[in-house]
Amino acid sequence: MSEFAQGRSGFTRRAALLAGAGVVVGAAALAAGAGRARAADGVLRIAHPVFDMDWSPLRGGGAHQRQTSLWWASPMYFDENNEIHPYVFTSWTPNDDLTVWTFAIDPKAVFSDGSKITAADVKGSFELAAMPSTKHQRVNQVLAGVVGYDAVTGGGAMEMEGIATPDEATVVITLTQPDPIFFMRLANHLVPIVKASEARDDNGEEVTEWWSPESGGVSSGPFKLVELDLDGGFLAFEVNENFFGPKPKLSRVEIRTVEDAVTATALLKKGEFDAHTELVTSTIAQDLGADFAKGPIIPTSRHFWLDASKKPMDDPKVRQALIMAIDRDGLMKASFPDGPHEKADQILNSVPGVDPAFEPYPFDPEGAKKLLSESSYGGPERLPKLMMVGISSPANEAAAQYMAEQWRKNLGITAVEMKPQQTAIRAPIRPTSRSSATTSARGCRTP
DSSP: OOTTTTTOTTOOHHHHHHTTOOOOOOSSOOOSSOTTOOOTTSEEEEEESSOOSOOOTTSOOSGGGGGHHHHOBOSEEEOTTSOEEESSEEEEEEOTTSSEEEEEEOTTOBOTTSOBOOHHHHHHHHHHHHSGGGOOSSHHHHHTTBTTHHHHHTTSOSSOTTEEEEETTEEEEEBSSOOTTHHHHTSSSSSOBOOHHHHBOTTSOBOTTTTSGGGTOOOOSSEEEEEEETTTTEEEEEEOTTOSSOOOSOSEEEEEEOOOHHHHHHHHHHTSOSEESOOOOTTHHHHHOGGGGOOSOOOOOEEEEEOTTSTTTTSHHHHHHHHHTSOHHHHHHHHOTTOSOOOOSOOOOSSTTOOTTOOOOOOOHHHHHHHHHHSTTOSGGGOOOEEEEOOOSHHHHHHHHHHHHHHHHHHOOOOEEEESOTTTOOOSEEEEESOOSSSOTTOOOOO
């Protein structure tokens, strides 16, 4: 077993992120909001912020992605100390030039129906995630370097020629170029291991709702899905009795949709829920205690998009002026006065358009005024009304109000309107929550 197979001392997920690895999910922890979760009756009750109508583990994003580790096993995983551990794979060994990696599957690894997890399942999981019809949001962060990846994502092939299965317990992956941290790219739940024969049809496409209990729903993680009501926003998981890892301490996990963050907070305080998938309020620490939101640092972001196709964002100087007029330290304080979030500037991701030399614009009110005066609009008087949509959560509302006040104070802009629904109007400014290569946490950069 090589030093890579042993978890290479000192080379952690944090180091990979600083090197621009782009692996941006945790392994098995719930999202912020599970810090003090206690389920005395063995049942963990989680409030979920949206009505997710698709719980496939192969989407690579969305609120439900944060719960993937409940019922799906990943190749490897990182713990809360950023140390890598075996999971489906027990070892990972590169060749001398780091272009070929050999992975050994745990002989005890089985699905919830008791069938073995084989090399064919791993290969099929990776290839299904890369199929264009699967619409996986982040598969490139994991598999873009594999020989044959482009052919599959481009719709020209069903298989990656760089993934070989010499036997049912071994997977050999050939890369287009050396990658010393390729094994780390697999150590997450972006592309978990599914039963390929159940999830893929004869054309290599994903079978509709193959993961549901009604369709057989074979899973690979510590729990299995036993109840599903998409319209009612309810899911229930019970222990996978065939799980090959440590036995879960919980007997059941229930997830119920509660769209309103204020209502969810009240229910958490009353003890009707134990955790929340992603609770975004400015007063989370005040309402539920600082310990509630504690946990490993997750490099993610909450940011506002500037739509360059809409006026006045079609002018680069207007965009830059709006950004430079905002004090991002003050923005974070307004959004989360007591934490738990911390300000970041750029979360490096292996996505098209990432700029490794990115430097955030400084907070410079005078420079912002100058840019606005030099723009095609000549100043604040001729700007059309700035529409901000998707301002629906308490934290987003606090951030939007702070930004509007900064624009009024530093640029003289007073015509700003906020709407809760993104679908109500296609506006030039939209908040969102996701890992980002082109914006800063609670900040912006010119597209």
